[in-house]
Amino acid sequence: MKFLNKLLLSLFTLFLIVISCKNKEKEKTSTQQDIKKDSIIEIKARTTNSLKQKIAIDIKDPRAILQSERHRYTGTFKIYSSKDGHDSYFDSEDKNTIKVKIGVPNINFRIYGVYNISQGNKKGIVILVTDGTTASACGSANNFILEETFLANTILDVHGNSPLSLENTTNLNVIVFNEDKNSFKKEYINVIKKRFLRPGKFDYTCRDYRINKAIVQPKQGGGGIIVGIP
Structure with missing residues (x-):
């Protein structure tokens, strides 16, 4: 026991x-x-x-637009460069520095990409902007200015090749494209490039670049033509 x-x-x-x-x-x-x-x-x-x-x-924050310059930015995403003055331009001496001022509706807009769409003597770039939403900004008043400086030889095409060259260039077409980063597709750049390279005048007002609804349907943009100044 x-x-x-x-x-x-x-x-x-x-x-x-x-x-x-x-x-x-x-x-x-x-x-x-x-x-x-x-x-x-x-x-x-x-x-x-x-x-x-x-x-x-x-990434630079946009600054508030000045009353003295508001009349120059009446169109959404407009770039101002004319015979009366140049807020946006490229350096005609170094042929590399590009200064751009873009009118944007709100303080949330940022630049997140730039692509070269040039072909032959027709020079152009696409600047991608977004305010982090999918909303259209067409028709909105420009209350802020988004400023940026680019170097031409760092601006490549959608394949990461063909850096932009401003040699023997008098005009550079700047297309501002508003698209949410999460919705952006590189095919959109090809759509814009096809439109840009068509004969005739390119429309820089805030518009729709849609070509094929089944394949690509980018949102809206604007822009303008800038020239070289010392």
């Missing part, structure tokens, strides 16, 4: 030891998961902060 009681006591003690070990292992695993979770959150926070810092450095 005493032997049986000792055996039962030993088995019960062993059972308690096993349960205790499992609980400790469970607590260890839980602690490791919490540490891993905290690490992931910390990494995400660092990544987000780095991204915000990069955006703050690389």
Whole structure:
């Protein structure tokens, strides 16, 4: 009888030891998961902060339009360059620096891409802008000016080739294309390029570039022609 009681006591003690070990292992695993979770959150926070810092450095905020220049930006996404003055132009001496001012409706608009659509002596670029929405901006008043400087030799075509050259160039066509980044497709640039290269005058007013509804249906844009000045 005493032997049986000792055996039962030993088995019960062993059972308690096993349960205790499992609980400790469970607590260890839980602690490791919490540490891993905290690490992931910390990494995400660092990544987000780095991204915000990069955006703050690389992307310019639009500035409020001045009353003295409002009459020059009456069309959505209009670029002003005429015989009376040039807010947008390219440097006729270095043949590389391009300065652009674009009239935009709200302070959320940013430039997120630029493509070369030139062919032969007909020179043109497409500047992609968005305010982060899919809403049309056509017909909206220009309340802000988005300014940017580009280097021609860094502006490539949709295939990442053919850098823009401004040698022996007097006019550069600038097409501003409003499209949400998540909806943008490179095929849209080919659509605009086909329209641009057609004989006749290109329409720079805020308009629809749709050619084939089944394949591509880009939103609206504007722009203008800029010239080289010293």
